[in-house]
Amino acid sequence: MDEAPSPLSEAELNARLLYRDGLMLVIDKPAGVAVHRGPKGGANLEAAFHWLRFGLPRSPALAHRLDRDTSGCLVLGRHHKALEKLGLLFKQGKIGKTYVSIVNGRPGAEEGLIDLPLGRRDETRGWWMKVDPAGQSSQTRWRILAKGPAHTLLALTPLTGRTHQLRVHCAAMGFSILGDPIYGEGGAIPLQLHAQKIEIPLYKNKDAVRVEAPIPESFRAALESCGMAGAEFG
Structure with a gap:
């Protein structure tokens, strides 16, 4: 099998390294890049991980x-034991995640909780999700950060980790994420969803590791076009 190409150079990938210790790395993933090789192949971020060994024998x-x-x-484990530990923290919902997103329209309140179970829309495509009373419990907290004439900037905190959870939840509530071609209106603008902050309680008797990814210029440009230039992300 041919090796998949890397979408980033070694210098570009290292410039996106946000955090590094003996167990994990956190990188600032660019939009428009797959994290792993799909069934049809193609460029993916995982193909560049060999540049992030930093002296370890494996990527x-x-x-x-x-x-x-x-x-x-985006969180990476540096070896098998680290991946096991991180995997358990994600599974138990102990890792705090905050996303920012530009959505179409406006919620009817300043903040709220979306509690809608999710299931697969089509068994042959496991990533395609829908609200399903018989599905898995799924919860998302949201809070308005800024308001534009026809769009809203939200902070989104997923309390569970279902596939496409934020995208399906926002669409189901009537404020789909701007640029979502699957659950929203699509259009020329790409999906406006950014994993801004992550909080990982990795070490006992120590504060959680807190990492923040800078807001991409493309996201700021979209905010400006939606009448929310200078919005605060606190």
């Missing part, structure tokens, strides 16, 4: 996933 590996068109904090 780091994904501790979780982000959609191709989502940018921001």
Whole structure:
């Protein structure tokens, strides 16, 4: 099998390294790049992980996933034991995640909790999700950060980690994520969803590791076009 090409150079990947210790790395994933090789192959971020060994015999590996068109904090485990530990923390919901997103329209309140179970829409495509009363419990907290004439900037905190959870939840509530071609209106603009912050309680008797990915210029440009230039992300 041919080796998949890397979408980033070694210098570009290292410039996106947000955090490094003996167990894990956190990188700032660019939008529009798949994290791993798909069934049809193609460029993917995982193909560049050999540049992130930093003296270890094996490349780091994904501790979780982000959609191709989502940018921001992506966690890698540096070896098998680290991946096991991180995997358990993600599974138990102990890792705090905050996303920012531009959505179409406006919620009817300043903040809220979306509690809608999710299931597969089509068994042959496991990534394609829908609200399903018989599905898995799924919860997302949201909070308005800024308001534009026809769009809103939200902070989104997933309390569970279902596939496409934020995208399906926002669409189901009537404020789909701007640029979502599957659950929203699509259009020329790409998906406006950024994994801004992550909080990982990795070490006992120590504060959680907190990492923040800078807001991409493309996201800021979209905010400006939606009448929310200068919005605060606190």
